[in-house]
Amino acid sequence: MWQKKSNGWFFYVLGSAGGRAKDRYSMCLYLPESLLLDAGNIFALSRDKLLQVEHVVLTHSHLDHLVDIPFLIDYTYGLREKPLKIYGLPETLDSLRKNIMNWDVWPEFSSLKLPTTDEYAVEYVQIKPLQEYHIDGYRLIPVESRHTVPTVSLIVKREGRGIVYTSDTYRNPELWKMIQEDPEIKLVLVDVSFPSYMSMVAQASLHHTPQSLREDIKLISRKDLRVYVVHIKPSHEKEVLEELRKLDYKVYPIVGKRKLTV
Numbered sequence: 001m002w003q004k005k006s007n008g009w010f011f012y013v014l015g016s017a018g019g020r021a022k023d024r025y026s027m028c029l030y031l032p033e034s035l036l037l038d039a040g041n042i043f044a045l046s047r048d049k050l051l052q053v054e055h056v057v058l059t060h061s062h063l064d065h066l067v068d069i070p071f072l073i074d075y076t077y078g079l080r081e082k083p084l085k086i087y088g089l090p091e092t093l094d095s096l097r098k099n100i101m102n103w104d105v106w107p108e109f110s111s112l113k114l115p116t117t118d119e120y121a122v123e124y125v126q127i128k129p130l131q132e133y134h135i136d137g138y139r140l141i142p143v144e145s146r147h148t149v150p151t152v153s154l155i156v157k158r159e160g161r162g163i164v165y166t167s168d169t170y171r172n173p174e175l176w177k178m179i180q181e182d183p184e185i186k187l188v189l190v191d192v193s194f195p196s197y198m199s200m201v202a203q204a205s206l207h208h209t210p211q212s213l214r215e216d217i218k219l220i221s222r223k224d225l226r227v228y229v230v231h232i233k234p235s236h237e238k239e240v241l242e243e244l245r246k247l248d249y250k251v252y253p254i255v256g257k258r259k260l261t262v
């Protein structure tokens with residue numbers, strides 16, 4: 001049967017660093033028109049785009065991944081007509097509510113109604129690993145990651161083409177086996193935070209170095225997978241980039257913002 005060939009889809013990396021520094025912002029992916037994965041640099045979006053954001057999926061509770069949530073709801077509260085839906089593991093949402101949206105550090109917007117409708121400003125949605133979620137035309141599947149707090153990597157698919165955003169992670173052979181066996185997955189964004197000489201720190205904080213990433217990549221024999229490196233610590237950017245250049249597997253580091261086609 002004749003099938004229309006998909007031209008693919010695209011998304012924006014709004015923040016790609018493992019911290020903050022001049023011109024460096026923490027993890028934030030924008031999938032038009034209304035979906036964000038992590039909230040490290042939401043204000044890279046224009047006002048119009050910001051107002052269209054309805055869904056933010058948080059991979060875990062660390063500050064660099066949710067730092068803009070309080071400001072996003074504050075900015076859009078008086079203007080939005082639908083609740084902002086915040087998705088995460090139960091532990092992630094609990095931490096956000098207990099430590100930030102707690103009336104002490106910031107208002108708890110899930111108990112405030114929007115001025116224009118009868119709906120609450122924020123809605124929390126719990127997610128579970130290996131369940132499938134349908135959000136704004138995307139299929140989203142969380143997979144358990146290897147990090148110091150409960151964390152998910154995210155598989156996102158559309159039109160039969162997918163990406164994996166590992167979020168913060170150390171070695172996770174199960175995930176790389178899934179990637180190897182799923183030809184629909186076209187690209188991976190993977191955490192490499194530290195240079196390899198800091199492997200003690202990387203292991204203690206459960207992040208990759210170029211060396212540990214190379215171990216996981218050994219599980220990939222497909223030739224069509226693009227591997228992008230993100231979450232580089234700004235203070236060690238030069239060293240990590242230099243090391244990645246010498247790696248015997250081609251990877252593409254992202255520092256700053258970027259549009260990617262899937």
Ligand SMILES: [Zn+2]
Nearest residue numbers: 018062064168
């Ligand atoms: Zn992080």
Ligand SMILES: [Zn+2]
Nearest residue numbers: 060062147168
């Ligand atoms: Zn983290």
